[in-house]
Amino acid sequence: MAITRRELITTIAMTGGTAAVAVTVGTGTLHAETEGPRIPSAAVGLLYDATVCIGCKACVAACAEANGETPDTRGDSLHQAPTDLNDLTRNIIKLYKPTDGTPASFVKRQCMHCLDPACAAGCPFQALHKDLESGIVYWTADKCIGCRYCTITCPYHVPRFQWVGYNPRVTKCELCSHRLAQGLKPGCTSVCPTGAVIFGPRTVLLTEGKRRIKETPGRYYKDKVYGETDNGGTQSLYLSRVPFDDLGLPELGEESVPEKTLRWQRRFYQYFALPALLYAGLVQVIRKSVKGHVEEAHEHEKETGLRAQL
Amino acid sequence: MSAITTSQFKTEDRWERAVPVFGFPVVTRFFLVLMALTLVALVLTGYRELAGLGPVSGMNDAFGWGIWKTFNVMVLTALGSGAFAVGIAAWVFRRKKLHALMRMALLTSFLAYASGLLLLGIDAGRPWNFYWIVFPWKWNMHSPLAEVAICMSIYAMIPLAVENLPPVLERLWYFDSRLRPGVEKMEKHLHSVFPYVIALAYLLPGMHQSSLGALMLLAGERVHPLWQSPFLPLLYVWAACFMSFGCVAGCTMLCCLVWKRAMDMDVLDEAARITCGLIYGWAALRLLDIAFREQLGTAFHFDRFAGVFWLEMLMIVGGGYLLQRSVRTHERDKMFMGYVLSSVGGMIYRFSPTTLAFRPNPQALYFPATIEVLVSLGFIAMGVAGFLFAVKKFAILPGPLYLWHDMASYFRFRRPYIRWTGYFKYGFFGEDEELTNNPHE
Numbered sequence A: 001m002a003i004t005r006r007e008l009i010t011t012i013a014m015t016g017g018t019a020a021v022a023v024t025v026g027t028g029t030l031h032a033e034t035e036g037p038r039i040p041s042a043a044v045g046l047l048y049d050a051t052v053c054i055g056c057k058a059c060v061a062a063c064a065e066a067n068g069e070t071p072d073t074r075g076d077s078l079h080q081a082p083t084d085l086n087d088l089t090r091n092i093i094k095l096y097k098p099t100d101g102t103p104a105s106f107v108k109r110q111c112m113h114c115l116d117p118a119c120a121a122g123c124p125f126q127a128l129h130k131d132l133e134s135g136i137v138y139w140t141a142d143k144c145i146g147c148r149y150c151t152i153t154c155p156y157h158v159p160r161f162q163w164v165g166y167n168p169r170v171t172k173c174e175l176c177s178h179r180l181a182q183g184l185k186p187g188c189t190s191v192c193p194t195g196a197v198i199f200g201p202r203t204v205l206l207t208e209g210k211r212r213i214k215e216t217p218g219r220y221y222k223d224k225v226y227g228e229t230d231n232g233g234t235q236s237l238y239l240s241r242v243p244f245d246d247l248g249l250p251e252l253g254e255e256s257v258p259e260k261t262l263r264w265q266r267r268f269y270q271y272f273a274l275p276a277l278l279y280a281g282l283v284q285v286i287r288k289s290v291k292g293h294v295e296e297a298h299e300h301e302k303e304t305g306l307r308a309q310l
Numbered sequence B: 001m002s003a004i005t006t007s008q009f010k011t012e013d014r015w016e017r018a019v020p021v022f023g024f025p026v027v028t029r030f031f032l033v034l035m036a037l038t039l040v041a042l043v044l045t046g047y048r049e050l051a052g053l054g055p056v057s058g059m060n061d062a063f064g065w066g067i068w069k070t071f072n073v074m075v076l077t078a079l080g081s082g083a084f085a086v087g088i089a090a091w092v093f094r095r096k097k098l099h100a101l102m103r104m105a106l107l108t109s110f111l112a113y114a115s116g117l118l119l120l121g122i123d124a125g126r127p128w129n130f131y132w133i134v135f136p137w138k139w140n141m142h143s144p145l146a147e148v149a150i151c152m153s154i155y156a157m158i159p160l161a162v163e164n165l166p167p168v169l170e171r172l173w174y175f176d177s178r179l180r181p182g183v184e185k186m187e188k189h190l191h192s193v194f195p196y197v198i199a200l201a202y203l204l205p206g207m208h209q210s211s212l213g214a215l216m217l218l219a220g221e222r223v224h225p226l227w228q229s230p231f232l233p234l235l236y237v238w239a240a241c242f243m244s245f246g247c248v249a250g251c252t253m254l255c256c257l258v259w260k261r262a263m264d265m266d267v268l269d270e271a272a273r274i275t276c277g278l279i280y281g282w283a284a285l286r287l288l289d290i291a292f293r294e295q296l297g298t299a300f301h302f303d304r305f306a307g308v309f310w311l312e313m314l315m316i317v318g319g320g321y322l323l324q325r326s327v328r329t330h331e332r333d334k335m336f337m338g339y340v341l342s343s344v345g346g347m348i349y350r351f352s353p354t355t356l357a358f359r360p361n362p363q364a365l366y367f368p369a370t371i372e373v374l375v376s377l378g379f380i381a382m383g384v385a386g387f388l389f390a391v392k393k394f395a396i397l398p399g400p401l402y403l404w405h406d407m408a409s410y411f412r413f414r415r416p417y418i419r420w421t422g423y424f425k426y427g428f429f430g431e432d433e434e435l436t437n438n439p440h441e
C-alpha cells in the first residue's frame, strides 16, 4: 500500500494506451491551427488614417444615431461628449497630445474585429462570436451571462458593460451590420468629411493602406499598417504618424493573444483526452484505497463496538 | 493559551472518531450576528438585482470584476479546496492519518463553494442565461471562464455534495432505529459509487482551480509580470492546496481550542509536514518562473507591486518555516500561526492578479463600495453560520474515543428531558451497550 506513487504512474500508463492516441491526434490538429487564424472569406473592415482625421467627431454622433442610441450627455447634461467608449458609445475619437512637443494625433477607437478575437475566446457560452463569412464579431443578448470577462480579455478594451439596470447589455461596435444588410455603409464611414475612415473588404483596405505608405514614404510610423499581422491580424486597420502604442493600440506581436496565452490550456482540454486519462488513473488508485479503508473501519468497529464512520 | 502551548500528548487523545460538538447551544449571540449579516446581504442582493451592478459596487469599465468574484470566488474557494487537497493526500497518496480531517475538509469545501457559487450568480449581470449550462454543445470549451463556471457548479452539486452525505446518513441512523435498514441500504449504494465520485471530486477542482489562474492569462501584460506567467494555472492550484490544508488544519485546531478538545499531534504534524513541503515547492516554482522570465528585477523596484510581492512571499514562506519548526518542537501556537500566515499570504496571492497587480490603465481605480462589502461579508457569514450549525449537529470534528462516550452520557444523564437528541434516543444508547468498551468505565 505504501508505494503509491509508482502504482499511480503505472496505472496511468496502463490505461494510457488508447488515450495517448487520442491526445496525439488532438495535438496534431492543434498544430494545424497554429498556422495563424483563418481569414473569413468575405472579411470586411475599416481603414482609419490618423494623419487625415481632423477630429470633428461627426463619426461619433453618426455611430450613436445609426445604432439607435440616445446621445450620451452624462458629461455636462448638454453635449454629446462621452470621454471613452461606454455603454452608449461604440465609437470614440480621442486626442493623443504629448507634452514634449512631438506631433499630436487623433485616434478613432472601436472594435478591431480581430481575426482571432480574445473576447470570443473567453466568452463562456459564445455570446460573442465571429461571423464565419464577414468576420464581424457579434454579441448575442440571449447567450450573455453578464460576466464581464470580455471587458478584461479584449486587448483593446472595447466591450463595455452597462452598469445600471436589471437587464444590462454589452456594447461594442458590430460594424453596423443592420446597415450593411440594407446595402449602406457603417455610420462612421458614411459621414466622415475627410475620408479618414473608410469601409471595404479587408484585402482592398490593406492594399490601399500599403499604397499610401508607398506614395509618401516616411509619413507613417514604421511604414506599417497596424492590424495586418498584429494580434494575429485584425479587420480594422490603422495608419498613424505617432507610435501605435501611444494611441492605445499595443504592440502585441504576430501571434494572437488567445493563441499565445491559452496554448497549454487548449492542448490540455483538447477532446478531453487528458482529463479522461487522469480520471481513469484516479479511479483505479482510489478503488483500492477505499477497499482498504473500509476494511480498516470495520476492524475498528469490532474493536470499539462503535459504528464505523467512513 | 496554555491549552495550545502544552505539548505532552497522550495516546488516548488520538483522534479516532468524529464527534459532534455537544453541550453548546447552536443559537449563540455570535450566531445571531452572523444571521443578521446574512439577512442584510440577502436584502441588498434584492436591491442589486433591480438597480444593476453600478449603484451597489465600485466596479467600473476598467475593473470589470469586484471583490465578489475576486475575493469570494477566487480566494475563498481556494481556502475551500480542502476536499481536493487533503482528499488527494488521504485517498490517492494514502496518508491514512489524514482521514481524521476529511469530514472537516469536506464540510469547509462545500460551504465555501456553495457561498461562492451563489455570489457568482449574483455577480453575473444576466444570470438567467446560465441555462445554457445544460447544453454542452453551446459551451465554449476553450474558455477558462466557462471551465470555471460549469466545472465548479457540477463539482459542488454532485461529487462534493455526495461526499458530504455520510455524516447526514449517520445522523439519521442514530436518530431512529426504524430508519436504519433504509439508511444502511443507501450507504451500501453510496460505497459502491464512492471511488468514481471521489475521483471526479479530484479531477474537477484540479481543473477549475487551475482555470481560475488561466482566467487572467488572456489579460496579458495588464497583469504585472511578477504575477503574469504561463505557470499561473499551476501556481493557482498549488496555492489552493497549501491554503486549504491551512484552512482545514487551522480551523480544526481553532475548534479544538474553543470547544476544549484534545489535539492529536500525530495527525496535525502530518498535515503540517505536507503543508510545509507544498509551500516550499510552490515558492521555489514561483521564484524560478520569475527568474526564467527575467523579471526578478521588477521585484526590487520601489513600488506597490514589489511591496505586495514581498508581503506575499514573506508571509507564505514564513508560515512554512513556522510549520516546519513546529513539527520538530511540537509548539502548537507556532503551528497555528504558521497556518494563518501561509493561508493569508496565499489569499493575497490569489487576490493580486485580478486586483492588486491588475493595471488596465494608469488612471484606473477600484475600491469596493459599502454595499458590495456588506454583501460579500454576508455570504461569508452564511458559510460560517452553516459551519457552526453543522459541527454541532453532525459528527464532523475529529475527537478521541472517550469523547464519544462522554457525549453519550451527557445526553443520557445531563439532559434527559430532551427525548430526541439526534444521536441518542432517550433511554437508548444507539449502539449495543454491552459491546462498547468505554475506557473510562
Ligand code: SF4
Residues within 6 Å of the ligand: A110, A111, A112, A113, A114, A117, A118, A119, A120, A137, A153, A154, A155, A156, A157, A158, A159, A172
Ligand atoms: S477588438 Fe476586442 S472586442 Fe473587438 S474583436 Fe478584438 S477582442 Fe473582440
Ligand code: SF4
Residues within 6 Å of the ligand: A119, A122, A123, A124, A125, A127, A128, A139, A143, A144, A145, A146, A147, A148, A149, A150, A151, A159, A170
Ligand atoms: S459579459 Fe457576456 S459577452 Fe462578455 S464575456 Fe461575459 S457572457 Fe460573453
Ligand code: SF4
Residues within 6 Å of the ligand: A052, A053, A054, A055, A056, A057, A058, A059, A060, A093, A108, A188, A191, A192, A193, A194, A195, A196, A197
Ligand atoms: S468623422 Fe472622420 S474626420 Fe471626423 S473625427 Fe471621425 S474619422 Fe475623424
